[in-house]
Amino acid sequence: QYVNTPIKEFSGIYYEHQKTIHFIESHWNLITYLNLEPVNQQMRDIGESYKQMKGLCKRHFNQTSEYCQVPLQLLDQLIPMLKDTENDLITIINNKRTKRAWFNAIGNVFKTVFGTLDEDDSKYFHEAINKIEHNNADLLHLSKEQIQITRSTIETFNKTYQTFNNNLNILNDNYENLLSTVLDSQNTTAIKLEINEYFEILSLLINEVQNQLNIITNTVLFARSNSIHPLVISPNQLINELSSTVSKLPDSLIYPFPLNNEEAHKFLKITNIKTFFTHNRIGFLITIPLINTEKYYLYNLIPLPILNRNTQNYQFILPSFQYLAIADKRNLYSPLENLNSCLELGELYTICYNNNPLYYLNSRPICETELIQHPIILPKSCELRTINTQIEIWHKLSTPNTWLYVLPENTNINLACPPSTPVNIKLNNTGILKVISNCKIHTSHTILTSDKTTHESIHRHVVPHLTINITHFANLYQVPMPNQTHIITNLNIDNLKTLSTKLNQIEIKADELFSPTIIPNIPNY
Incomplete structure (x- = not known):
């Protein structure tokens, strides 16, 4: 039901292996991009067709009024709704509410819709897009800047534009037939059929443009939440585009995942997307991280109090930072204060932006890197601390159902793992307790519950073994220490920093306590 591993030798810090990481270096x-000029033209075509039909109905009122009235009333509702949808998109692009206007009213003004881009970016992207348009190419590599421009989005909408143009041609032909029927025929049935067909086709065109505007709006709103709309670029298209760049990547840099369709959904989780508007085009800048091939092991640095039997106090080393990343080759390391800039890609696989330099272990050793190499004596760079109070600590480790404990006295533990019979065990000092799933650990102060289900995990924790020379702390044994019990739920650096004292401060206190008192000579009168 359990495995208990006592830690008796002084270690100072427990190196809890968290996961494997790669650093994002580029x-x-x-x-x-999407050219909105065809949408502008479609809006103009619909407006002209509406005016054209409205004029015909007015000029030939006697023959058409009976058949024009209802369709025109419907169009009088559909046209303003279409313009409202267009205006909503313009508002999103322009970041403020505007009066109704065509896209080309803001067409040549660079606008960052979402993200951070400047005018230089605008000019550069505009010229690059013009180049791909001029050459009628599907792809443009700008290897020096690590940029690739593709027409994937505009190709997606080209089919829709073609469908609209075909239906528009049918509408224009229908108008000529309708005009001829109205002028040359007194057949009211024929006039009615021609008018109904015209309005049906015009309504279809309005719906097509309405859908396009809604889709374009959704692509921009998706980008606002840092998501890629499939009509901007599909997952499979993204893989195809990235595959064509592999030979152009800088040395030692790779994509975080294999470039195959099975991994496509993972890329969508790590990309960053910015949206801009310039020269009547909506552009989408999709940024994919490149990682260094060097693998690093990430350790959570946990202060590890060990009982010093000479002083009956607990001593540990206070880490200078929370996490330490060490290269697989053990030649480089980097300190990390937190993991806020990391992206988790799996249980033991993470990529991180690193604002700290990478240091060589040999040329710039620090306490935390020297300890992990198991030195014989305590490195001088380590900050040794002592806790002069009674403490009870239970710190849950990343390994499932495993706790690191620090117990000042023999502690009775009741371990209940249904349906097995509960067992009683005794623990003291420092160690690691691992239990099976669906258990409860009872102490006089604490109840700990293991997970009901567990998964396999591979961790490479490190517990240094070294000796410290305590002979020069002899006076500390007689320094009065407060007798209090603290229950600490985790071995947090800040918690122990507050509770502990630097040993050199205790030395000063001891020296003051036991040094001879010097009384100056006072003359007698």
Whole structure:
């Protein structure tokens, strides 16, 4: 039901292996875009067709009024709704509410819709897009800047534009037939059929443009939440685009995942997308991280109090930072204060942006890197601390159902793991307790519960073994220490920093306590 591993030798710090990480060192940028000029033209075509039909109904009122009235009333509702949808998109692009206007009212003004881009970016992207348009190419590599421009988005919408143009041609032909029927025929049935067909086709065109505007709006709103709309670029298209860049990547840099369709959904989770508007085009700048091939092991640095039997106090080493990343080759390391800039890609696989330099272990050793190499004596760079109070600590480790404990006295533990019979065990000092799933650990102060289900995990924890020379702390044994019990739920650096005292401060206190008192000579009068 359990495994208990006592830690008797002084270690100072427990190196809890968290996961394997790779550092993000660069990015590849993919730009795709959508030209809104065809949408502008479609809006104009619908407006002209509406005016044209409205004029015909007015000029030939006697023949058409009976058949025009209801369709025109419907169009009088659909046209303003279409313009409202267009205006909503303009508002999102322009970041403020505007009066109704065509896109080309803001068409040549660079606008960052979401993200951070500047005018220089605008000019550069505009010229690059013009180049791909001029050459009628599907792809443009700008290897020096690690940018690739693709027409994938505009190709997606080209089919829709073609469908609209085909239906528009049918509408224009229908108008000519309708005009001829109205002028040359007194057949009211024929006039009615021609008018109904015209309005049906015009309504279809309005719906097509309405859907396009909604889709374009959704692509921009998706980008606001840092998500890629599949009509901007599909997962499979993204893999195809990135595959074409592999030979152009800088040395020692790779994409975080294999470039195959099975891994496509993972790329969507790590990309960053910015949206910009310039020269009547909506552009999407998709940024994909590039990681160094060097693998690092990430350790959570846990202060590890060990009982010093000479002083009956607990001593540990206070880490200078929370996490330590060490290269697989053991030649480089980097300190990390937190993991806020990391992206988890799996249980034991993470990529991180690192604002700290990478240091060589040999040329710039620190306490935390020297300890992990198991030195014989305590490195001088380590900050040794002592806790002069009674403590009870239970710190849950990343290994499932495992706790690191520090117990000042023999502690009775009741371990209940249904349906097995509860067992009583005794623990003291420092060690690691691992139990099976679905158990409860009872102490006089604490109840700990293990997970009901567990998963396999591979961790490479490190417990240094070294000796410290305590002979020069002899006076400390007689320094009065408060007798209090503290229950600490985790071995947090800040918690122990508050509770502990630097040993050199205790030395000063001891020296003051036991040094001879010097009384100056006072003359007698």
